[in-house]
Amino acid sequence: MYDRGWSDGLPLVPPTRERVLRMLDSTSRSGDEVVALMPPNLVDCTVEKVAVNSVMAGCLPEYLPVVLASLEAICTDDFNMHGVLATTMGVGPVLVVNGPIATRIGMNSGVNVLGHGNRANATIGRAVQLVVRNVGGGAPGGVDRATHGSMSKLGFCFAEDEEDSPWTTLAEDRGFDRSVDVVTAFCGEGPRILVDQQSRSAESLVRMLAEGLLASVSPRTVMGMDGLLVLSPEHMARFSDAGWNRPRFMEELEKFLMVETDGILAGAGGIEEGLPPALAGLTLPKFRPGGLLVVHAGGPAGLFSAIIGGWVNGQMGSEPTSREIIR
Amino acid sequence: MTEPVTVLDPTSEATPGQRSLNPRPAELEGLTVGLLDISKPKGAVFLDRLEERLTAQGAMVRRYAKPTFTKPAPVDLRHEIATQCDAVIEALAD
Numbered sequence A: 001m002y003d004r005g006w007s008d009g010l011p012l013v014p015p016t017r018e019r020v021l022r023m024l025d026s027t028s029r030s031g032d033e034v035v036a037l038m039p040p041n042l043v044d045c046t047v048e049k050v051a052v053n054s055v056m057a058g059c060l061p062e063y064l065p066v067v068l069a070s071l072e073a074i075c076t077d078d079f080n081m082h083g084v085l086a087t088t089m090g091v092g093p094v095l096v097v098n099g100p101i102a103t104r105i106g107m108n109s110g111v112n113v114l115g116h117g118n119r120a121n122a123t124i125g126r127a128v129q130l131v132v133r134n135v136g137g138g139a140p141g142g143v144d145r146a147t148h149g150s151m152s153k154l155g156f157c158f159a160e161d162e163e164d165s166p167w168t169t170l171a172e173d174r175g176f177d178r179s180v181d182v183v184t185a186f187c188g189e190g191p192r193i194l195v196d197q198q199s200r201s202a203e204s205l206v207r208m209l210a211e212g213l214l215a216s217v218s219p220r221t222v223m224g225m226d227g228l229l230v231l232s233p234e235h236m237a238r239f240s241d242a243g244w245n246r247p248r249f250m251e252e253l254e255k256f257l258m259v260e261t262d263g264i265l266a267g268a269g270g271i272e273e274g275l276p277p278a279l280a281g282l283t284l285p286k287f288r289p290g291g292l293l294v295v296h297a298g299g300p301a302g303l304f305s306a307i308i309g310g311w312v313n314g315q316m317g318s319e320p321t322s323r324e325i326i327r
Numbered sequence B: 001m002t003e004p005v006t007v008l009d010p011t012s013e014a015t016p017g018q019r020s021l022n023p024r025p026a027e028l029e030g031l032t033v034g035l036l037d038i039s040k041p042k043g044a045v046f047l048d049r050l051e052e053r054l055t056a057q058g059a060m061v062r063r064y065a066k067p068t069f070t071k072p073a074p075v076d077l078r079h080e081i082a083t084q085c086d087a088v089i090e091a092l093a094d
Helices: A017-024 A047-057 A061-074 A081-086 A119-134 A202-214 A233-241 A246-255 B043-056 B075-084
Strands: A034-038 A043-046 A092-098 A156-159 A182-188 A191-195 A225-231 A258-260 A283-285 A292-296 A304-312 A321-324 B032-037 B060-065 B087-091
Touching (some): A017 A047, A017 A061, A047 A119, A061 A119, A061 A182, A191 A202, A225 A233, A246 A292, B032 B075, B043 B060, B043 B087, B060 B075
Parallel strands (some): A092 A156, A225 A292
Antiparallel strands (some): A182 A304, A182 A321, A191 A304
16 A cells, blocks of 8 residues: 555555445445545545545544545635645644534544544544545645645644533634534644743733734734634633633734734845835734634643644635534 | 455546647747746746846747636636747746
8 A cells, every 4th residue: 555655654544345335334425426626636536535545544434524524625715725735835734623523433622632642633634634645646745845744734633622611612603503513624734832831810811822823824924824723721711710702812812913014024123034015014913804713622731722823814825614514 | 375455446546637748849939938927926036037038039928927826727827828828937936
């Protein structure tokens, strides 16, 4: 299987007929149904091909509906998987799962949520990338031209901790009912941790989070790149103790995410990178409206949050895209 | 001896169509050369210089731009270039 170019570098589970049939049993969809037009070669991708790759990735059958919905989300003009794959920036689809399915299939939203140790988290994202590679023909060195790449290209999937969150979920924020199973695809790099172990008030922590977010992707980007903030339970507690709900948090955070453009113009501070002179004298938000996604996840102890930087956003690049997960 | 294991093909099983490049023109005099800007910063710096050089060699230059560098060139744009030009140069940037 390595020699045929099917692997992402890790060992694969041989996709025998029996394993693939068992995988297909977990969806009501027919094996020959076309899920998406798969970039970069723009070929029809069937449920069966997704099942084959999901077996190889190590998925249990019950994960298949999440893999299918993820592929539907990324193979849209909005998400622009072709561009996400081809860009020299090290970004990939970051998949956030909401709804009862996360618990039902044993996804991790707690300790080490963005790391290793959970089969569903580890293999769903991997299966999605194997489909892009094997069905779509998108392999590193071919259409995938990433300078460094990142772990989000190997597979990056996790669940939001809904049960212990005092806030509405990411999916609710994006218009879905809490009872619905949803996957949201965000084009992002690997996570970086933001440390704040001393803030005891919401007012202090929100300022600190903003300072960290201002450096997301580059301190000199404004509005052009989105972000995904993963708030840990201990950080979330600062806001819930203060009675801040999601809209209040966003309102307060946005105040500290305003950037004076004069400080980040090309040439400012002896740095050639920066905004063009036409944008001098303005105050602009770091993120476009709706360009910062916030989820609650992580272990119960630890005064850290995680920032996942995005890529060129909107119709010029990639739009965060949510899809209902259908069994 | 163990039984051989049969695995299913995870690929599309489709063979992408192979198209060869047109032969390189022996000379540029009288030819129309398309210059495609991918719409990234400073791409025009490179293409402006190419236009000067190509024009000096007697080629006629037509300029095109992708709507965004993050997506493949739209079919209409590719068709336009293919029908209007004898050769094309696509610029990267930064």
